[in-house]
Amino acid sequence: MIARKNKIAWLALAGIALLTGCASQPKITALHPIHFIDTSAVAIANIRSWFAARSLVAQSLSATGDVTLEQSGESNSASFTMKSKRIDIRGERIDSLSIEVMGPFGIKVARFLASPKQYAFYDLLHGQTMTGATDVKSLEDLTHLHGVSLQAMSDLVYGLPGSDLRAEDSMRFYSIGESRYVLLVQNFNANATSMLDLEGAMPNDSSAGSLMLLRYRRWNGILNPMGSKTPPAVSIRFSEPMMVNGFPIPQHIEVTAGENKLTLAYDHIELNPSALTIKIKMPQ
DSSP: OOTTHHHHHHHHHHHHHSSSOSSSSSOOOOOOOOEEEEEOOOHHHHHHHHHHHHHHHHHEEEEEEEEEEEEEEEEEEEEEEEEEEEEOOTOOOEEEEEEEEEEEGGOEEEEEEEEEEEEEEEEETTTTEEEESSSSHHHHHHHTTTTTTTHHHHHTTTTOOSOOOTSSSSEEEEEEHHHHHHHHHHHHHHHEEEEEEEESOOOSSSOOOOOEEEEEEEEESSSGGGGGGOOOOOEEEEEEEEEEETEEEEEEEEEETTEEEEEEEEEEEEEEEEEEEOOOOOOO
């Protein structure tokens, strides 16, 4: 097990699963009054195809920045370097992640490597290594978050809405003000409910529209968050988007899960760098 006192090393795992930014936060319009927009096949198909087209652009990422964890009244900060290979040139998912966490004076304290089949976590301060299959249960054990998947981790570092737009899901779209919307997604297979707070122009097809994801919330179970006081299991706020190669990536991401809060702040971002490689060599 990872030594509990080594909070900075734990950031290597949580920092990928729950990204955050503690700078200025986007203002989330109150959910009242809410105006129901449309659940027609055409409207839902447009939003699905727009997200899918945007998703294909986010193929790989190289970034550096700072990460902070607030837990049990304590706060720990560190710097990080991250590499993500999400989609190959054929448009197929190849989710692979590498993150290194550095403490004071640039001392490397932890490293997390993951591919769709395996992960490895190196606690360099204590000489400990954890490895295993990259499945939801393993990631839940590492991050203490319900329903975390490698694919969702890969999506969220780009400011994408996670893997919550499946063909079989129930979707409803609401207006909460001028150019402000909420997308409610109910995933019956995963027994989960998600809400996406969006801002911008609604798409008419996959090439139009300019929506930005401001907040992502996920509940365990099928419910209607509009009329429920149940707090989400995970809430992620995205702010200060920066255009990188024509793609908006949030520079700050703030994740709250229970009493834990994690902040991720990028200070350098490269989208789809031509020479990006991720070497994942698992220990024998």
